[in-house]
Amino acid sequence: MIAPKLPDNEYERQKAVEKYMLLDTLSEEKYDDITRLASYICDSPISLITLLDKERNFLKSHHGIPFNESPRAISFCGHAINSNSDITIVEDARKDERFHDNPLVAEHNAIFYAGAPLVDASGFKLGTLCVYDVKPRKLTKNQIDALLSMSKQVVHLFEQRYQNHLLKKAQDNLKERNENLKSFAGIVSHDLKSPLANIISLTQLLEDDNQGNLNEESKLYIEYLKSSSNTLKDYIDGLLEFYKSDEISKFNKETITFDALISELKLIIDPENTIELINTSSIDCITANKSAVLQVLVNLATNAIKYNSKEKVTIEIDLKEDENFHFITVKDNGDGIDKAHMDTIFDLFSVASLADKYGKRGTGIGLATVKKIVQNLGGEINVSSQSNVGTSFKFSISKN
Numbered sequence: 099m100i101a102p103k104l105p106d107n108e109y110e111r112q113k114a115v116e117k118y119m120l121l122d123t124l125s126e127e128k129y130d131d132i133t134r135l136a137s138y139i140c141d142s143p144i145s146l147i148t149l150l151d152k153e154r155n156f157l158k159s160h161h162g163i164p165f166n167e168s169p170r171a172i173s174f175c176g177h178a179i180n181s182n183s184d185i186t187i188v189e190d191a192r193k194d195e196r197f198h199d200n201p202l203v204a205e206h207n208a209i210f211y212a213g214a215p216l217v218d219a220s221g222f223k224l225g226t227l228c229v230y231d232v233k234p235r236k237l238t239k240n241q242i243d244a245l246l247s248m249s250k251q252v253v254h255l256f257e258q259r260y261q262n263h264l265l266k267k268a269q270d271n272l273k274e275r276n277e278n279l280k281s282f283a284g285i286v287s288h289d290l291k292s293p294l295a296n297i298i299s300l301t302q303l304l305e306d307d308n309q310g311n312l313n314e315e316s317k318l319y320i321e322y323l324k325s326s327s328n329t330l331k332d333y334i335d336g337l338l339e340f341y342k343s344d345e346i347s348k349f350n351k352e353t354i355t356f357d358a359l360i361s362e363l364k365l366i367i368d369p370e371n372t373i374e375l376i377n378t379s380s381i382d383c384i385t386a387n388k389s390a391v392l393q394v395l396v397n398l399a400t401n402a403i404k405y406n407s408k409e410k411v412t413i414e415i416d417l418k419e420d421e422n423f424h425f426i427t428v429k430d431n432g433d434g435i436d437k438a439h440m441d442t443i444f445d446l447f448s449v450a451s452l453a454d455k456y457g458k459r460g461t462g463i464g465l466a467t468v469k470k471i472v473q474n475l476g477g478e479i480n481v482s483s484q485s486n487v488g489t490s491f492k493f494s495i496s497k498n
Contacts, residue, residue: 102176142229179223190234214249379417402430
């Protein structure tokens with residue numbers, strides 16, 4: 099018997115094998131299907147998918163034998179990965195000096211062998227797809243071609259597994275980073291809110307205590323201080339709302355009367371009854387997460403009021419549905435959205451207008467939060483707008 103030599107690139111080859119994280123894994127149907135098919139096509143009782151490890155030949159799939167590894171020193175596959183041929187065929191191992199007294203031949207009657215190397219994209223031979231028989235024989239050209247084709251499919255499965263691993267790792271890292279960012283935003287926001295509230299209160303107190311004693315420049319400075327403080331407060335509140343939106347969407351669904359939902363919205367956005375809020379829906383109820391839907395409607399309706407220079411603000415809200423989704427449209431008669439901002443309007447910190455009708459600049463957080471909530475509800479949101487005519491937001495909510 100001649101034991102197979104280690105390849106010259108054995109260290110790198112071994113690393114390539116380990117990369118796929120298949121050593122010592124359990125049987126999997128997708129690999130067992132291939133060995134069963136290879137056995138059938140080649141008319142051989144035994145078919146294996148092997149990986150050459152440091153001291154052993156690990157059998158990822160073993161059709162026709164009960165064990166899942168054997169010593170590398172006696173493996174036929176160890177010779178196959180050293181060959182320059184596309185496939186290694188031993189028609190009668192009893193007549194081959196490399197194998198005639200091999201325990202696999204003497205004890206297990208492994209007479210015939212054909213092994214196609216499993217070659218990764220970097221050219222490393224990881225193992226083989228091979229077949230054994232207990233009698234001397236040959237393979238037809240079609241059988242050889244089929245074995246070679248199936249060996250490539252095995253490598254594709256290896257690579258798919260590796261790419262899935264990388265994707266999951268990236269998703270886990272992204273999830274961890276998002277959780278860290280969420281925690282950071284919460285801590286920073288909490289730590290800023292108290293001193294910021296003090297600044298706002300002290301600024302107002304300073305203005306009240308010095309009524310009539312401030313020159314125009316001092317009044318301007320105080321206005322700047324108040325405006326900057328309130329803008330920062332809006333950013334902090336917006337960030338907290340954005341990162342809490344995932345939690346809001348986890349609340350249980352309930353059946354909501356749509357008229358009652360619109361009435362509640364009216365009380366929140368227009369307590370002084372200065373706008374026209376119209377419910378054009380003929381559908382009575384919606385089954386959804388009420389808190390999440392109400393937050394979306396409040397944000398969209400508030401924007402419709404703030405970015406509307408018309409004498410009379412009108413907002414129409416409509417509800418439609420199909421078998422799988424509710425569809426809600428919020429349409430206003432406002433100033434519209436500039437076409438240059440339509441593609442980025444739902445991006446975090448993207449601001450579509452310099453200032454609203456009250457002179458306040460938006461934070462670019464509200465619509466990003468709206469999109470996040472809608473996606474968490476299993477839906478999508480889109481917008482259409484015409485300058486000086488109005489804007490229409492349409493979003494869906496999954497019923498499932």
